[in-house]
Amino acid sequence: MKKPVKGVWYKSSRSDGASQCVEAYHGDSxxxxxxxxxxxxxxLWFTPGEWDAFLSGAKRGEFDRP
Structure with a gap:
């Protein structure tokens, strides 16, 4: 996916400023x-549909370690 032109990066509220820092970008597309x-x-870039599918899988435990 090509990087969109408009949008804003947000740092995770769970980032503690140490080694576990993630930012998410939310744009229209x-x-x-x-x-x-x-x-x-x-x-990593995703369409909104791809991101929603990822979140749904994560909530269902699809990516949990055995």
């Missing part, structure tokens, strides 16, 4: 996730 310590680095 995309959702992004990146490491907040490397804002210029790579990001």
């Amino acid at each position: 995309a959702v992004g996730v990146r490491d907040s310590k490397n804002a210029g680095g790579p990001a």
Whole structure:
């Protein structure tokens, strides 16, 4: 997915400023996730539908470790 033009990056409220920092991007046509310590680095991009499917799977435990 191509990076969208409009939107805002938000740092997770669970980020403690140490080594577990994540930011999410919310725009009209995309959702992004990146490491907040490397804002210029790579990001993962999803359509809103893909992101919703991921969240639904996570809530159902689809990605839980055995």
